[in-house]
Amino acid sequence: MSVESDNSAEPKVKRFMYVNRKAPHGTVYALEVLEMVLISAMFEQDVHLTFLDDGVFQIKKGQNPSVLEMKDFSKTYRALDGYGIEKVFVEKESMEERGLSQDDLIIPVEIIGREELGALMESMDVVLSA
Template sequence: MDDMESGIVKKFMFVNRKAPHGTVYALEVLEMVLISAAFDQDVHLAFLDDGVLQIKKGQTPAGIGVKNFSPTYRALEGYDIEKLYVEAESLAERGLTEDDLLVPVEVLSRAEMGKLMAGMDVVLTA
């Protein structure tokens, strides 16, 4: 993959708006995020709406028979993916606070999130 050395650096944002486990999107977005780390791009992860549940502490999906992939969010730092943003309104609407989250994040207001998104070159949603 010679494109890894193309020298182009774009602002990528992975927008997560769906809860984990009920659909596959959270897991497969995470697989995309991990691959993106190999391309030296400016990677951002946004968690809003039900997407904030993807990084809720204490996920124990053994009882529903699916893999617990939530620890992977904590491993992202090791791939130099450190720009994680969570929308404050989405947390509040769901009765959650930053303390409920399993990774360090930057909490932004909805207005700030909109401005951040507006600066992206590539937005990937699922």
């Protein structure tokens, strides 16, 4: 199934990027984007998920928002692989500014530099951000 198709036999697969820039529990953005990503996985597009600025806190290990009586959706990022979403990127500078390293993250990611991230964004058909 595809979102749209032109007249040729092959449906057009678009390059999508979801940009996460917000920390996870203070606002609803992180959870909303995550749900959008899980739904978009059904449409078999070329999905790229990026974490930069405070967005890198979304995938920090050891979160326990149950003490705030909130759902621990950090566990849900680990389901992304099963949903076929394998292109996950973290911006190196954002991670380092926040004193984090790859070992602090809950899922395996590809670490890329700021410039590379900009170029990757430029190569997308659609960018969605929060």
